[in-house]
Amino acid sequence: MNLANKITLVRIFLIPLLIIVLQPYPLWLENKMPLFAHLNEWGMIYAAVLFLLTAAMDKLDGYIARKYSMVTNFGKLLDPLADKLLISVALIMLVCLHMVPSWMVMVIIGREVVITAIRVAASHKGIALAADKHGKIKMVFQVIAIAAVMLNNSPYISLTNFPIDIALMLVAVTLTIYSGYNYLRMNYDRLDLKM
Structure with a gap:
């Protein structure tokens, strides 16, 4: 297994840590x-930092894979899977904490399930x-939107009461739908899919 794939696996192994820091703990345990x-x-601050770090590692493993000719079919399958899991x-977790509307999460995860299948x-x-460029743009907006939710609109909250985090989530959902449609349209002939 090459270095790029090992970095991708580290990203996957960091995801349970995200659950641990996002989990609200009961008073008796406190x-x-x-x-x-x-x-x-x-x-929540730790979660935002960990989330952004794990998302940034996506760029690192991709850069290493391309620069040192480590691109493999396993990596092409594993890398997007790591993104989707994250x-x-x-x-x-944010839905469980009532910080994001559940319908947005259903749309985003539904798209990811279809594309992964x-x-x-x-x-x-x-x-x-x-992944194509639309999928990458979608991923960037999802990361920005989720980080904004985790940071509870900081630092924008000092400037405006406008819910920037939810606005960013709406943009991310829109891009998610579009990129999913575009992905299906571009690849249906290779898979004998009829649209």
Whole structure:
């Protein structure tokens, strides 16, 4: 396994840590262990930093794979899967915390499930479908929007009461729908899909 794929696996292994810092802990646990009180107070900040770091590692593994000719079919399948897991886990946790409307999360995760199923079907046929530029733009906006939600609109909250985080989520949902449609349109002939 090459370095780029190892970085992708590290990204996947960091996702449970995101769940730990985003998890609200009950008062009785806070009273028993100060660590949990600390996580309840600062966990969202840690989550935002961890989320942004893990998302940034996506650029690192892609850069290494291209620069040192480490692009593999396994990496083409694993890298988007790591992205989808990161985004899905973060969104599910934010819905549980009542910070993001559930319908937005259903649209985003629904798109990811469909595209992942298509990628898996393609890989069984020996076809590796890499992410296109629309998918990458969508990913960037999802990361920005989720980070804005985690940071509770900081630092914008000092300038305006406008819910920038939800506006960014709406943009991310729109781009998610468009990129999913475009991905299907561009690849249906390779997979014998009829649209």
